[in-house]
Amino acid sequence: MSMSPQAETRRNLALLTVMLAFVLDIADSTIVNTALPAIQHELAASNAAAQWMVAGYFLSFSVFLVAGGRLGDLFGYRRLFLTGVATFTLASLGCGLSQSADQLVGWRVAQGCAAALMGPQVMAVVQVLFSPTERIAKLAWFGTLGGIAAVLGPIVGGLLIAANPMGLGWRAVFLINLPIGLIALAAGARFLPAARASGAQGLDxxxxxxxxxxxxxLLVPMVQGPGLGWPLWTMALLAAVPLIAALGLAHARARGRAGKDRLIEPTLFHDRAFTLGLSASVCFSAGVSGFVLVFALAVQRLLGRSPLDTALLLAPFGLGVSLGIAFVGRKLLPRLGKWIPFTGASAMALFGATVLLLVPGAPPTLLLAALLVPTGLAMGMVAGPLTPIALARVGHAHAGIASGMLKTAQQVGGALGASIVGGAWFAGQGTHSAALALAVVLGGAALCALALPRTLFGSTGEHG
Incomplete structure (x- = not known):
């Protein structure tokens, strides 16, 4: 069925609107990294508070992500998108006006909650606007944008601090979201369809x-424990994690027997490709967030580089990421399968750890830049393929909940990266322990990829 030029234009403007929000929430998960030294200095923030400025965003995002998707089904995707954008914009204003570290951490958590309302509506709108064949090309753009936006955050942060608009300093990193949020609000109200899911159930x-x-x-002890000498309460919380996980699985099974919606689908864990892809996503996301955080901090604190220098140094990394996603991973995945993410995770562990180990020795800028290109290329080789690999054998009946579980795993990994790799740096402000932690988490991603089935895309529907 043909579509009028006006309708086609409106549909493309709706796509651009949700793309803008998509880039905004991913970039903001890492934009604070370059600004952390300046924030710590001005607000007298502790190392733990600095970690929470990164991890708090990922934490609240991961907790409320699936709930945000359910709310969109219940009340309409446009309504929840606009609510999320408005809340995100207000939380960004709160971040920019914060007068203490605790205030900034609180507003970062609020940003994550708002992103959890906004983010799921992006893919829902794509589902509503485009046919299954049209979605293939559209979703490919989101895969490319997602990897680039994660690196774009600290680059934009460094450029904003260097520009110092209106003397705002690090506050510009957050206040830049205000005009962007207002544009997204106006465009969303005008162009997004007022659709919702039929037969949507209540929240879990x-x-x-x-x-x-x-x-x-899991996260509170890992962030607070090293600085406090691991008191008994931190060990008790960690010991409680397996019990809470078991209760969560039992609760999900009970809701499934009652025919109700749930956050996770336990039967998906019977699929080895999904389970290993999910585990690899957690480890890989931890490696990416941890590397970008520690690199931005080490270059400024150990080498005395400015935020602008840090941003420019990360540009070759971003170039490598875009090349890895757009060309290497996407083109070779159908033929080489699991060997693409295995090679990418292994290479990122090698190059990323090498970069962190070299920083204290003040290596030539060209050497760092040269090493950052293959580091980014390796990241792109994993970032692009992991999602289609994890979902390769998931049937249509569970496609939505599987995607939600995967996205949640990625956000959890981001929080773990700030606490594990970032925590290793903050514990002694040295890159050796951080490089080791980076190699361990990315090594975990490589091992998960290696254990994937040899044939990934040959059969589907086991869970449908």
Whole structure:
């Protein structure tokens, strides 16, 4: 069925609107990295507070992500998108006006909650606007944009601090979201369809609470423990994580027997490709967020480089990421399968750890830039293929919940990267321990990729 030029234009403007929001929430997960030294200095923030400025965003995003998708099904994708954008814009204003580290951490958590309302509506709108064949090309753009936006965050942050508009300093990193948010609000109200899911069920409040409790029990000790000497309460929280996970699985099974929506689908874990792809995503996301965080901090603190220098140094990394996603991973994945993410994760562990180990010795800028290109290329080789690999054998009946679980795993990995790799740096402000932590988490991603089935795309529907 043909579409009028006006309708086609409106549809493309709607796509651009949700793309803008998509880039905004991903870039903001890392934009604070370059600004952290300046923030710590001005707000007298502790190392733990600095970690929470990064991890708090990922944590709240991961907890409320699936709930945000359910709310869109219930109340309409446009309404939830506009609510999320408006809340994100207000939270960004709060970040920019913060007068203490605790205030900034609180507003970063609020940003993550808002992103969880906004983010799921992006893919829902794509589903509504485009046919299955049209979605292939559109979703490919989101895969490319996602990897680039994660690197774009700290680059834009460094450029903004260097420009120092209106003397705002690091606050410009957050306040830049205000005009962008207002544009997205106006465009969303005008161009997005007022659609919702038919037969949508209520929220899984208990499942959301258990997910939040499990993540808090895991992350709070890992961020606070090293600085406090690992008191008994931190060990007790960590010991509670397996129990909370078991309760979460039991709760999900009970809701499934009752025919109700749930945050996770336990039967998906029977699929080796999905389970290993999910695990690899957690490890890989931890490696990416940890590397970008520690590199931005080390270059400024150990080499005395400015935020602008740091941003320019990360540009070759971003170039490598875009090349890895757009060309290497996407073109070779159908033929080489699991060997693409295995090679990418292994190479990123090698090059990324090497970069961190070299920084204290003040290596030539050209050497760092030269090493950052293959580091980014290796990241792109994993970032592009992991999602289609994890979802390769998931049937249509569970496609939505599997995608939600995968996205949640990626956000959890981001938080873990700030606490594990970032924590290793903050523990002694040295890159050797951070490089080791980076190699371990990316090595975990490589091992998960290596254990994937040899044939990934030959059969589907086991869970449909």
């Amino acid at each position: 409040f208990a499942g959301t609470a258990l997910l939040g409790a499990g993540l808090v029990a």
